[in-house]
Amino acid sequence: MITVQEARDLVLALAPAPQGEDIGIANAAGRALLGPVRARLTQPPFDAAAMDGYALRAEDIDQTLQVIGEAAAGHPWSGEAAPGTAIRIFTGASVPAGYDRVVMQENTQRDGDTLTVTDASGPSHIRLRGNDFSQGDSFDPQRLLTASDIGLLAAMNIPEITVARRPRVAILATGDELLRPGQEPQPGQIICSNDIAIAALARDVGAQVDLLPIARDTEASLRDSFAAAADADLVVTIGGASVGDHDLVGQVASELGMQRAFYKIAMRPGKPLMAGKIGKSAMLGLPGNPVSSIVCALIFVQPLILRMQGLAANIPLRRARLIRDLRPEGPREHYLRAKLGEGDDLPTIDSFDDQDSARLLLMSQADALMIRPAKDGPRKAGEIVDYIALQNGS
Numbered sequence: 001m002i003t004v005q006e007a008r009d010l011v012l013a014l015a016p017a018p019q020g021e022d023i024g025i026a027n028a029a030g031r032a033l034l035g036p037v038r039a040r041l042t043q044p045p046f047d048a049a050a051m052d053g054y055a056l057r058a059e060d061i062d063q064t065l066q067v068i069g070e071a072a073a074g075h076p077w078s079g080e081a082a083p084g085t086a087i088r089i090f091t092g093a094s095v096p097a098g099y100d101r102v103v104m105q106e107n108t109q110r111d112g113d114t115l116t117v118t119d120a121s122g123p124s125h126i127r128l129r130g131n132d133f134s135q136g137d138s139f140d141p142q143r144l145l146t147a148s149d150i151g152l153l154a155a156m157n158i159p160e161i162t163v164a165r166r167p168r169v170a171i172l173a174t175g176d177e178l179l180r181p182g183q184e185p186q187p188g189q190i191i192c193s194n195d196i197a198i199a200a201l202a203r204d205v206g207a208q209v210d211l212l213p214i215a216r217d218t219e220a221s222l223r224d225s226f227a228a229a230a231d232a233d234l235v236v237t238i239g240g241a242s243v244g245d246h247d248l249v250g251q252v253a254s255e256l257g258m259q260r261a262f263y264k265i266a267m268r269p270g271k272p273l274m275a276g277k278i279g280k281s282a283m284l285g286l287p288g289n290p291v292s293s294i295v296c297a298l299i300f301v302q303p304l305i306l307r308m309q310g311l312a313a314n315i316p317l318r319r320a321r322l323i324r325d326l327r328p329e330g331p332r333e334h335y336l337r338a339k340l341g342e343g344d345d346l347p348t349i350d351s352f353d354d355q356d357s358a359r360l361l362l363m364s365q366a367d368a369l370m371i372r373p374a375k376d377g378p379r380k381a382g383e384i385v386d387y388i389a390l391q392n393g394s
């Protein structure tokens with residue numbers, strides 16, 4: 001069996017080069033910029049008042065001043081700064097040339113057109129031209145664009161950008177026992193939970209998801225499903241990956257010409273993971289146990305979808321202190337469902353006693369996946385371990 005790291009490298013190598021698509025920035029949150037863009041203007045474009053008050057020359061601050069004009073946002077004042085004068089100014093207005101200080105109106109006293117400063121302390125309250133960014137500055141965040149990013153693109157006066165086309169991801173749950181949520185289970189049947197969970201994880205990283213009908217445990221049904229997924233950039237199957245008589249996914253995929261990159265990895269949960277290419281699509285075959293499928297989606301499916309959009313696919317590892325001793329590990333890298341707590345320097349982490357890969361309730365209660373290397377020795381409370389933060393965490 002190959003290691004998780006080897007498997008990740010092979011999975012990421014399945015990503016084709018991203019294709020570009022031009023979109024308006026208003027719809028660009030959650031999309032991946034394809035290459036750097038450059039600011040089309042300087043921000044702020046002029047020295048701008050940061051407070052409502054008066055613009056004056058710092059050297060005049062102790063004098064009685066004459067108010068000779070007004071500048072508001074969008075309405076600059078274009079006269080000359082003369083000694084002993086001030087300009088009524090409002091936040092966002094251009095500070096007229098020659099004035100180098102804005103005093104908040106709370107720190108002034110005005111009588112007709114004369115002004116005295118009652119409190120001369122404090123900063124200049126002027127945002128200098130270009131203090132945020134300058135025309136020509138490059139922007140390339142190397143992650144899915146956030147709300148702040150699209151605000152920044154707007155401020156840079158970039159109305160349209162080229163992003164990676166959303167990867168089309170077909171998700172296929174397999175199993176005779178599976179029903180859709182809301183249906184009435186007969187003896188031996190359960191509700192299909194995995195495909196909608198994996199679909200949500202895929203959408204979170206920018207995929208356009210096609211949730212296929214549940215395939216039955218027959219070769220014919222699986223062939224039909226693979227045919228329906230032929231246009232996908234990535235086909236994710238769920239279940240039927242193990243060695244049982246009804247685990248047909250690998251067999252049918254091979255008959256359809258799948259070029260296998262690997263089958264089975266030293267990971268717990270997730271051992272029967274399968275990866276390769278089928279037709280024009282990348283394919284990942286996830287194990288059917290609900291927690292296994294979600295963990296594999298976090299470690300392999302999401303990074304692959306990000307890579308398909310040209311992004312680095314690193315999973316941020318964090319560190320926490322064990323709250324109690326741990327037994328030695330077996331031959332597979334273990335991703336344990338765990339709870340975080342407040343600690344002095346680092347958070348504390350405590351894995352659940354029950355690590356059954358079928359227990360969705362525990363997965364939903366976990367706020368971290370604690371990572372223990374294969375064959376890790378016993379660990380003592382207080383030692384530091386790596387973990388991956390989960391969305392459930394507060």
Ligand SMILES: Nc1nc2c(c(=O)[nH]1)N[C@H]1C(S)=C(S)[C@@H](COP(=O)(O)OP(=O)(O)OC[C@H]3O[C@@H](n4cnc5c(N)ncnc54)[C@H](O)[C@@H]3O)O[C@H]1N2
Pocket residue numbers: 173174175177178190191192193194195238239240241242243244247269270271272286287288289290292357
């Ligand atoms: N003899 C062996 N048996 C098993 C091994 C093994 O090495 N030797 N590995 C075990 C491990 S580890 C896993 S993980 C599972 C994976 O099996 P499959 O991928 O073939 O999954 P299924 O058998 O189809 O299902 C397992 C389990 O999960 C339920 N399931 C499946 N799909 C869904 C779904 N979409 N929604 C909700 N629940 C689902 C299914 O009903 C089963 O209970 O194999 C072990 N066996």
Ligand code: MOO
Pocket residue numbers: 267268269270271272287289292357
């Ligand atoms: O690998 Mo299975 O995914 O341990 O439950």
